[in-house]
Amino acid sequence: MARFSVAYASSEGRTRLVVDHLADALRAHDHQVTVDDVGTPNAAEAVALADAVVLAGSIHGGRLQPRLVRFASAHGVALSEHPSALMIVSMSAASSDATVRERQHEYLATFLAATPWRPDVVEFVAGALRPDTLGPLRRSQAARVARHVGVDPKGEVDFTDWGSVKRFAESLARWFPRVGVPIRAPGRNEPMRPEPLRW
Numbered sequence: 001m002a003r004f005s006v007a008y009a010s011s012e013g014r015t016r017l018v019v020d021h022l023a024d025a026l027r028a029h030d031h032q033v034t035v036d037d038v039g040t041p042n043a044a045e046a047v048a049l050a051d052a053v054v055l056a057g058s059i060h061g062g063r064l065q066p067r068l069v070r071f072a073s074a075h076g077v078a079l080s081e082h083p084s085a086l087m088i089v090s091m092s093a094a095s096s097d098a099t100v101r102e103r104q105h106e107y108l109a110t111f112l113a114a115t116p117w118r119p120d121v122v123e124f125v126a127g128a129l130r131p132d133t134l135g136p137l138r139r140s141q142a143a144r145v146a147r148h149v150g151v152d153p154k155g156e157v158d159f160t161d162w163g164s165v166k167r168f169a170e171s172l173a174r175w176f177p178r179v180g181v182p183i184r185a186p187g188r189n190e191p192m193r194p195e196p197l198r199w
Helices: 014-027 041-049 066-074 076-080 098-113 136-149 162-175
Strands: 003-008 032-037 052-060 084-090 121-126
Touching: 003 014, 003 041, 014 032, 014 052, 014 084, 014 162, 032 041, 041 066, 041 076, 052 066, 066 076, 066 098, 084 098, 121 162
Parallel strands: 003 032, 003 052, 052 084, 084 121
Antiparallel strands: none
């Protein structure tokens, strides 16, 4: 059994929903899991006590939440002492268009350029389209992505593959408790092509 710390930043609740599913799947494998918003004092304490860490955030305006960046920067040393993963929730993950999906790596590169932390693995998770919760600018941006993925930009659509979230959790449950986990994420000056864990 391992102690997992799952720390997240969620703007509209989707990332929180994703990490709750992730945590439930980890607990099903008898691991202890804490789930904390990165803005709370509990998040840093949980990371320090954990055997493995998952950070999660969503893309807004082409970037992960600034508070997630601040947390990863402030606690980069502690994060790097554990096997760790980054989950990025993005509408781009729902697209089959190579150009749209390539933006995911741009989002990741921007994040890694701003923090010393290097996750062992990165997982991209498709989010949800909820136009009624967005302001005019964000609604316009979401509509562009929606057209790329072939859905009505005015309707609410859940793109999250919950089975994939569960499988990712199961991968972490098997992999992260191991001793001597190698660092698999590239350095700042290396090509940014991280992939989910494979067996």
